[in-house]
Amino acid sequence: MSAVVVVTPLIIGGWPVITAAVSAAVASMGFVAVNATQDVQARVSTKNRTEIEVEDSDVFQEGLNQEIVVERDGVRATFSRDARGALKLCMEGEHLSKGELKKLGEELLGRVTQQFVYHKLVNELGERHMNVIEESVGEDRTIRIRVRGA
């Protein structure tokens, strides 16, 4: 061993990159994308609702439609860019408490962050001509990668 560094990830990128990370993450948790215009207003008022803002994020302004809506078992998760440019997640659900929605939302955001970091890392390694020689995912969802210089 020579050095160990621990890094807190920053989500900085355009909406397409964020969308790719969100899509991969939500699919791994059984959520499916829905049309954002479907009776959202009618259902929102009857639901519990909580919002989580990702502090370490900066989503670039690119057009108007920067929103992804996914659902699972009556829980709706809406990812969007807030006015300050941060990534925001709104969790809504009739059968879960606000605390349960927040916990689920934090898990979702963790997966999104993990996917974002994974793809960024793979790109960085490629640019440095480093090869992935082993990759695995543990039961705790930790991704482990061994890399060797070219």
Add this chain to the structure above:
Amino acid sequence: MAQEELEIEIDATGKVTVTTKGIKGPACLDVVKALAQALGREDALELTPEYYEAHITGQASAKQHQGR
């Protein structure tokens, strides 16, 4: 010379841990710091015996040269 490797872990919250293997001396810092900068904010850095091994060897060699 040992094969240079990195072991990288991305936990379920996205936190990243990068460990160098077989990269002796300050060169290992260049690699991990560049990756850290690309991915986010460096939270902690630990230098392990292998880092100092090459550094000390280099200093000893320099002293020998100076003594001649």
